[in-house]
Amino acid sequence: MTTPHRPATDRELAVRAVGLVKQYGDQRAVDGVDLEVHRGEVFGVLGPNGAGKTTMLKMLATLIPIDGGRGEVFGHDVRTEPHVVRQLLGVTGQYASVDENLTASENLWLFARLQGLGRTEARRRGQHLLEQFDLVEAATKPISAFSGGMRRRLDLAVSLITRPPLIFLDEPTTGLDPRTRGQMWDTIRELVREGSTVLLTTQYLDEADQLADRIAVIDHGRKVAEGTADELKSSVGRATLQLQLVDVADLAATAAVAEQLLGEAPVLTPESRRVNIPLQRTDQSVDVLVALRDRGIAIESVTVQKPSLDEVFLALTGHDTGQEADAAAPAAGEATPSDHSEQMETSR
Template structure:
C-alpha cells in the first residue's frame, strides 16, 4: 500500500464542483478532514453528499476545484488514492449468490492478496464484525444489519487509513445502528480516519468530531456539534420549582440578573430562563438558593442539531429512510453505476 504524506490532512478539497447538465450537484465545497477523526457530512436527500464522496473516491470525475487524499491529488494520482481508502456505499456491494467467506475472499484477491493471506484476512474480519457463525451462509439469508457489517468488513480488507462511509446505518434497526456506531468508534481508536455522510442528526451528534452541513450542493456551515448549536441559538436554563407560589419571585430574580424575562409554565411549576452564556446558570441557582426558593429539577438545554439544520437550511433533512441519490433532486445526476461501491474502488 502507498504511504500517506506524513504532514498532509486525510482529505483536503478546495472549490469542489460537479455539474450534471445545468445542475451543479456540488457547488464549490471546501473541506478538510484531519487524521484520526470522524468527520460528518450532514445534509438532506439530494444535497450532494454522495456526489462529493464519489469524486473524492475517484469514482466520478471532478469538474472543478482540487482535492487531495493524504497529499495525493485525486485527479492526477487516482491509483494511489484508491490504495489509501475504503468505501462503503449506501447499498451493499456484496454478491448475493456467494457466502460471507467467499465475498471477502473475492474482495481480497481483487485487491492483490495471495490465497492464504486472503483467507486469513477474511476470517479475521468475520470475527471482528461478529459474522463468524454466518460465514458459510449465502448473503441472501443475511439481515440488513449483517449485510452492512459485511460491506464495511469488505472495505477494510487492506486496512486503509481512510474510510468513506456513505449513509452506513440507513434502514437499520436501533440495536444494529448502535452496533455500527460502536464499530466506527473502534476503527478510529485503531488509527483510521472516517468521513461519514448521514441524514441522521443524532448520528452526526454522537459520532462526528466535526460536522459540515451541505444543502443544495453548498457547504452552509462547519464546526463541532456544540459550535453549530451555539451558532443558532442560546441555551435555556429549565427549572422546576417545588412550590408554584415561588414562580413570580424566581422570575423577578432571573430578570434582574440577566435582563430578560423568563417564560413561566405555572401548571408544571417550570421557569425557562434564556442564557447568554451557560455559566450564567450558576449565578441564577445561587441567587435562588439565597432567596430560599426550593428547586426540584434543573436542566440546561442547548439547541438541538435539528434546530441547527432547520435554521441553516429552512427545512429538515428529508427523513432518515431516504437515499442521497443526487438524481432524486433533479433527475439529471449520476447514474446508479456512479455510486461508490467497494467493488469499484477495489478495481
C-alpha cells in the first residue's frame, strides 16, 4: 500500500507553482497549474504535444512572463527575483542550442567563459563534462557532424557547467534511438545521485515510469492528476488477475465464477490455458481465488498486473499522448497554434 505524501515544507521544495497561467489571446496554454517539486527528486510532467508542458517550464525558468499565479524556485519568486532564479537552474530544451560552427570543446569553453569561469577553470570544467557525457572522442569534431543523441548530451553538458542544483529537461529524449535514450536515462539518474533535482517534461509514458519519483499529468493546459506511477495506476482501478490453469477443461467454469463475482467476462486464451480477469480493486483477486479453490479448480500460476501508464493516461484524458506522431511533429520554428512555445529557446 502506498504511503501518502506528507506536505513538504518550504525548505524541502525546489519548485512551487500556484495557479500558474499563460494566456495567448483567448487561449490559455497553461490554465491554473499547481506543482510542488521536492529537492532531490525527478518530477515528471507527462502530456502530449501542445499540452502546455514547455510553456509552463519556460515561465518557471524566467524565459517568458507569468500571466497569472505564482512560481518559486528554492523559495525565490520567479517574477521578482529572476536573476537569482537563473543562477539556481540549468535548462535543456528539445532542440540543441549549441553553436554548429564550433567543436564540442569550443562550445563548452565558450559557455563556461560566458558564465564567468576563468580560462583555466573553463578548460578543466569542459574536459570533465566531455568525460562525464562520453564525448571525449568527439571533442574536436564540429557539431554539424554530431548525431542527435550526441547533440542532446552536449546540450545537457552545457547546462551543467555551473552545476546548478535544479535542472529543467524539456523532452530530452525526443527523436532519439532506444540505445541513446537509455544513455540519457542513465545520465539523469546519475545527476540525481549527485544531488541535483530534475523537473522533466515528456510525452513518453515509459520514460515517466522509469525516471520520475512523482508525475503530474497535463492535458490542454490543466493538471488532471498527480502522484507516483503506482498511485496513478491504482487510481484507474483496472488491475488484471492473470491465471494459468492446470486443466484447459476448467476454463469455462473459471470464466463463469469470475463473471458471477465481478460482473464482467474475463478474456480466455485456451492454447495457453490462461484467464485474464479485470479487477476494480486488487483485493478482489482473493475472492476469485477462494471461489476457484472451493470448486476444486487447480491453478498453475497467479499474477496481478497493474494498469500501464498508457491505460492511466487514456482513462484520465480520453486520448493517448500522441507518441506515434513524434516523427510528424513540426520542425523548430513551426510552433503549433495549440502551444505557442513548444520549442524551447534556451537562454544561458
